[in-house]
Amino acid sequence: MTVASDLLQRSLGVHRVLDPVGVLPQAATRLDPDPRIAPDEVRIAVERLNLDAASFRQLAEEHGGDGDAVRAAVLGIVGSRGKMHNPVTGSGGMLVGTVEEVGPESPLGLCPGDRVATLVSLTLTPLRITDGLARWDGRSEQVPAAGTAVLFARSIAAVLPDDLPTEVALAVLDVCGAPAATERVVHRAGHRPSVAVLGAAGKSGCLSLAAARDARAGRLVGVVRNEAEATALRAAGLADQVVVADATDPLALAAAVGRPVDVTVVCVDAPGAEHGALLATADGGTVLFFSMATSFSAAALGAEGLAADVTMLVGNGYTPGHAALALHLYRCTPGVRALIDPRVRA
Numbered sequence: 001m002t003v004a005s006d007l008l009q010r011s012l013g014v015h016r017v018l019d020p021v022g023v024l025p026q027a028a029t030r031l032d033p034d035p036r037i038a039p040d041e042v043r044i045a046v047e048r049l050n051l052d053a054a055s056f057r058q059l060a061e062e063h064g065g066d067g068d069a070v071r072a073a074v075l076g077i078v079g080s081r082g083k084m085h086n087p088v089t090g091s092g093g094m095l096v097g098t099v100e101e102v103g104p105e106s107p108l109g110l111c112p113g114d115r116v117a118t119l120v121s122l123t124l125t126p127l128r129i130t131d132g133l134a135r136w137d138g139r140s141e142q143v144p145a146a147g148t149a150v151l152f153a154r155s156i157a158a159v160l161p162d163d164l165p166t167e168v169a170l171a172v173l174d175v176c177g178a179p180a181a182t183e184r185v186v187h188r189a190g191h192r193p194s195v196a197v198l199g200a201a202g203k204s205g206c207l208s209l210a211a212a213r214d215a216r217a218g219r220l221v222g223v224v225r226n227e228a229e230a231t232a233l234r235a236a237g238l239a240d241q242v243v244v245a246d247a248t249d250p251l252a253l254a255a256a257v258g259r260p261v262d263v264t265v266v267c268v269d270a271p272g273a274e275h276g277a278l279l280a281t282a283d284g285g286t287v288l289f290f291s292m293a294t295s296f297s298a299a300a301l302g303a304e305g306l307a308a309d310v311t312m313l314v315g316n317g318y319t320p321g322h323a324a325l326a327l328h329l330y331r332c333t334p335g336v337r338a339l340i341d342p343r344v345r346a
């Protein structure tokens with residue numbers, strides 16, 4: 001192995017992979033969470049985890065809402081895998097904490113004492129929990145925690161803003177890829193494209209609506225699952241049309257949206273929304289799947305079976321400037337704050 005190859009593998013975290021050897025950390029079954037860091041790594045003292053919505057929903061449903069059982073399940077996953085990587089959903093989340101130690105070769109620009117949010121998934125972040133999650137009741141996505149996490153040279157982290165409470169910044173940064181990707185797709189779609197957001201009252205959904213509006217979208221359709229969410233979304237003023245529909249019922253969703261839109265953004269945290277999103281999208285349009293509950297085989301095969309002439313995009317959690325954009329939308333859009341704050345400040 002050449003020096004250049006060794007440095008590349010270390011920057012990607014391959015040296016932390018215990019099983020199976022040779023894969024990247026996200027694909028690994030087990031990572032080494034040893035808090036002793038390599039020269040280009042950073043160690044974080046963990047303060048809070050944010051489980052992604054699909055993962056938390058799956059755990060809560062599997063254990064019937066029993067918080068103790070959910071807590072035990074998360075501890076079991078982290079203990080056995082050395083990372084928070086839900087084996088059912090394949091997803092994890094992100095965390096906030098304080099930088100404890102920075103290797104002399106780290107390129108991340110972090111300093112000891114910085115309070116940061118990691119902008120890479122917990123599915124590839126070496127993680128140790130040292131407090132048994134004793135302060136978490138197992139009934140919310142945000143998890144007070146103590147432990148250590150390790151960032152690689154190719155990881156991403158953002159220093160937490162001073163003007164926002166930690167739980168708010170964590171909630172916004174957890175989904176910051178969605179509004180950035182939505183903005184990019186709307187810009188590329190041409191003159192004032194119509195946009196539908198499925199799961200529009202959630203964190204990623206409301207931020208995506210706000211990003212679409214800022215990107216000069218035309219008709220904005222917010223799809224929610226019940227009347228309570230519809231009332232909240234109408235009050236927030238983020239959509240021109242608010243409809244209640246089961247995103248997993250393709251015919252009902254298409255009927256609720258009505259005239260197919262140019263861009264559909266899928267932010268629901270439940271599986272089965274692929275075919276409805278295809279039916280709601282006009283020929284030549286784009287579907288942006290930004291949910292870890294998405295089955296990409298169902299999406300591809302469904303598009304073929306429906307003869308749907310659409311471009312399908314996988315939502316990438318990283319777009320340059322994504323953190324700054326999401327925080328800007330939160331600060332400057334009262335409707336976004338009205339929907340996010342009750343979720344994280346209760």
